[in-house]
Amino acid sequence: MERMKRSLTPVDYSRGEETLAVLAKALSHPVRIRILQLLQQEACCFTGELTTLIPMAQSTISQHLKALLEAGLIQGEINPPKVRYCINREKWAEAKELFAVFFKIEGAESCDCR
């Protein structure tokens, strides 16, 4: 069959739109929400501590940690043979602000579609 195009013209998104989408994607799995909450409460966690708190394979937890790391929401300190993670406060504040601004937009009045 013929090759299918993936888009007519590429939509060009603003920096904010892209960033927000990336952050939202990082938050789009419940276990990552859980991990972030645990890191908030505990200040720091070794990967091993997380595996005792969450019934998932160690490799899966590591994979989710990587996703959070790539989104910039957490940072890791290599303390061999352990690795300790914590929230990246700077990025956290940025995300908090981005979501707040996004949801604050009140633009026009609701049209109350049903």
Place this chain on the structure above:
Amino acid sequence: MERMKRSLTPVDYSRGEETLAVLAKALSHPVRIRILQLLQQEACCFTGELTTLIPMAQSTISQHLKALLEAGLIQGEINPPKVRYCINREKWAEAKELFAVFFKIEGAESCDCR
């Protein structure tokens, strides 16, 4: 090959964790961010208006609208043969609050992992 298990014991997430993840997933694509911003600015939009504002196939836009609808962030008013969409203010406020509360957690001090 042998069937692979998807999880050791199912992790049970709280209502808030699930809800936040669902909302985040809805926001995890830049075009959906764009659509929501447009709906905010314009109060209401017919699907057709959105297709003129966003260079994507009508079917694709419709698919994204469905995703936002399922997450509850928007609502539609059938006004045949058109359908007008707008933000669901109630859900919007709920989402705003959920994200705000989530990011507000300050728990312990940062451990400054590097």
Place this chain on the structure above:
DNA sequence: TTAGTTCATCGTAAATATACGATAAGTAAA
């Protein structure tokens, strides 16, 4: 050096997401 510990990465299966065109559903107008 060897053994043990901790974590990341690889390989892979399955599910989900994302894009497109084609088609169906539904109403209004001719």
Place this chain on the structure above:
DNA sequence: TTTACTTATCGTATATTTACGATGAACTAA
């Protein structure tokens, strides 16, 4: 009824995500 218009859904190709176990990398301790 027929035609035109708008939107949703279907079918499908491809990409990405998510889960697992197995293996590798890196450091410590014996």
